[in-house]
Amino acid sequence: MTDMMNERIPAEKFAFVQENEKLHDGELQTKARSFFADAMIRFGKNKSSVIAAWILLFLVLYAIFVPVFSQYTANDKDPMYVNYPPFSPFFSQFGFLNGARNMDSQNDRAMSIWKGIGIETGMDPIIRIRGTHETEEKKRGQMIKRYTYDLEVNAYYAMGIVYRNFSYADYQKLQDWQNETGIQVIYPYVDTEDIGGISDNPNIWFKMNSDGTALLDAEGNYIPAYSTRSDRAGAPYNSLRLAGDPGDWVYSTAKSGSVQCRILYYNYYIYLNGHEPSYLMGTNVMGLDLFTAIGLGARFSLIFAILVSAINLSIGAVYGSIQGYYGGAIDMTLDRICDILSGVPFVVVTTLFQLHLAQKVGVVVSFLFAFVLTGWIGMAALTRKQFYRFKGQEFVLAARTLGASDGRLMFKHIFPNAIGTIITSCALVIPGVISSETSMTYLGIVDLSTYAGTTIGTLLSQGNGAATTAPHAMLYPSIFLGLLMICFNLFGNGLRDAFNPTTRGTDD
Amino acid sequence: MVKYILQRMLYMIMVFFIITLMCFVLVRMLPLPVLPPDDPHTAVVLMRREALGYNEPYLAQFGLFLKNIFTNWDWGLSEKLYFGQNVWDIFVGKLPASMIVNLYSIIGSIPIGIGLGIFAALKKNTWIDYAISTLTMVVISVPSFVYAFLIQYIFCFKLQWFPFLMAGGTNYFTWKMFRSLIPPVMALSFGTIAGFARTTRAELTEVLTSEFMLLARTKGLTRTQATVSHALRNCFVVIVPAIFGEFIGILGGSLIIEGIFAIPGVGGLTLNAIKGLDYNIFMLSTCFYTAIGLAASLVVDVSYGFIDPRIRMGSKK
Secondary structure, three states: OHHHHHOOOOHHHOOOOOOOOOOOOOOOOOOOOOHHHHHHHHHHHOHHHHHHHHHHHHHHHHHHHHHHHOOOOOOOOOOOOOOOOOEOOOHHHHOOOEOEEEEEEEOHHHHHHHHHHHHHHOOOOEEEEEEEEEEEEEEOOEEEEEEEEEEEEEHHHHOOEEEEEEOHHHHHHHHHHHHHHOOOOEEOOOOHHHHOOOOOOOOOOEOEOOOOOEOEOOOOOEOEOOOOOHHHEOOOOOOOOOOOOOOOOOOOEEEOOEEEEEEEHHHHHHHHHOOOOOEOOOEOOOOOEHHHHHHHHHHHHHHHHHHHHHHHHHHHHHHHHHHHHHOHHHHHHHHHHHHHHHHOOHHHHHHHHHHHHHHHHOHHHHHHHHHHHHHHHHHHHHHHHHHHHHOOOHHHHHHHHOOOOHHHHHHHHHHHHHHHHHHHHHHHHHHHHHHHHHHHHHHOOOOOHHHHOOOHHHHHHHHHOOOOOOOHHHHHHHHHHHHHHHHHHHHHHHHHHHHOHHHOOOOO | OHHHHHHHHHHHHHHHHHHHHHHHHHHHOOOOOOOOOOOHHHHHHHHHHHHOOOOOOHHHHHHHHHHHHHHHOOOOEOOOOOOOOEHHHHHHHHHHHHHHHHHHHHHHHHHHHHHHHHHHHHOOOOHHHHHHHHHHHHHHHOOHHHHHHHHHHHHHHHOOOOOOOOOOOOOOOOHHHHHHHHHHHHHHHHHHHHHHHHHHHHHHHHHHOOHHHHHHHHOOOOHHHHHHHHHHHHHHHHHHHHHHHHHHHHHHOOHHHHHHOOOOOHHHHHHHHHHHOOHHHHHHHHHHHHHHHHHHHHHHHHHHHHHOHHHHHHHHO
């Protein structure tokens, strides 16, 4: 060993590898990748976040475009189709979105009426019979079998005919519209005397047996009981006549200055709105189209949340920068202010702002103030932490030595290092704001419906009242909100992990 | 340590008084409810207002407010919802219902949450872990009234296992009452379970990969021994304060769940006071919630000091 260490190599044995050539680095074979591109690649590897991002995009597009292109607005509140199940005339041909609603224990009398609606209007409300129950009961000494049926009916067709009173002019207008389009709205009038004095069910138009079932003729058809008393007719009728009308059926009756008639509500809806009822997610207790209302509510929530996040971000960034940069007594003082503000419960803040400011600046703005009052604290803490991390580093010292002012050091040198963390945490702030906003509108502490049309929280609280009879009114807003929150959180987590690889996996 | 706790407590009390003062002034600035002109109580209420200093400067009013509380524990009378009744009595009457629901929820959900978290951390990166983590994520993201609806719809309406609303009366320990409490307890528990599962998993996975765990295994401990006596002890440094915080929080009830399941608790009372503009009840609720929030954070901070020797050392300096 020592021999080798001390071995002397004569100088002439050495030769230059290259004496006349220039030595330089080879060109980089791969493309340089920016931090942002690197983060995007990391984000792309996180499958659940990517899926969440696509769903989120879809939900945002839904919120933007559905209220714009929908045939309904927040003011279209149908008084009759209230809490009605999802229905679309197009898709109902294929057996779904068919306005199905279960009607249990329907006796023969009710079945006659259901069938009668189908025969009279041509819109058969019975989708299918889910079950038949047989009971025996004793009547006049004999055992009689009685049947009851569990039905699935199309709620929109099942409404059938309703009574309406019109002025003479409106009645004439409706007749003109019938002539123009060929759609029958006005059906022949039935005098209550002819149907045993029943005046509360406009869907009875046929002669009945004593037990209330339909009286059938020899061929098994219903026998119409339409009024022919022309002396009681309300107004001249010169429009479409129902098939089988011998010409003397009366279409309305006079009611103190107006005419009362039987109208098919489904077609009357077309007359009023210009299109068939088409509620892809049904209607709620206000008669609002949920498909549109969810879009409207979500649009408001998203805009509001982005606005709140942007304001909180700005305030928090400046506040946190000052705290973190100066430290010491300033930091202490500002921290005490944060402690006090964050100690006030959010419900109390919202309520007080509503009570004090809603009259002066409007509900939305005072709600926004409530969010801004305490919302920036988290952001400030985050910025402060980043400032503590960076303010002692050499590049800051170098800039200070060169005479940079405090403001320049803070916002030109230190803040850009913190911006990645701050922006990504914003993606997690937005769902938090949406969640609080929905809770407050759900509880009814803030009522935004006059400004925003409606909000998801309002829809949920409206749906809650009829949660058992019309679960769809609660279900669809819940699904939308749930998806939105889950996707925002997954997306936010993915973004944070992608930009901050060191914190990966600590919070999911 | 005692000095540290005292300091923190004094500081919390100061913060509490500042918040109370702010809210008090803001509430007193609101227009007072209009009293019926020909009601015999009107004169009484007006005299009471005079005695409470409604016509004096706000600070003087606040002084009177504090004086009444400290000398007679008098929080004022309800002027709207429970006309003429003592606010504190109403409030105390509502406390047991809130507490019992929350207590059941915490007793059930903390072990389940921690258990799920430990299980997920031990089976890290298997389908069990993914399933638990995904569920946790979903439950944390979705607001509680959405599950409240699902629970009501599925268990109370479709399956008819439980009644829709909490049973009436104040007998909290009957079977009927317990059964009617299950849906709200479930609705409250989901969030707590998910929160604890997430924290436990995150802490435990971090601890399990640290080097002292390797040492514990090398010196001959079995995996179970090492996990129980080394890993879990470390992750309880974070979990135990959170449990204390939860226990303080049981007093507060839940605004949303109490409304949905008709629980006659303080959350519902607060909500009604807000909607009915009953200022005295609202003021008491505000103080109460503020105090609970501050107390919870104080307990969490202090218990960190008790549990974590590193922090204990640090405070001696």
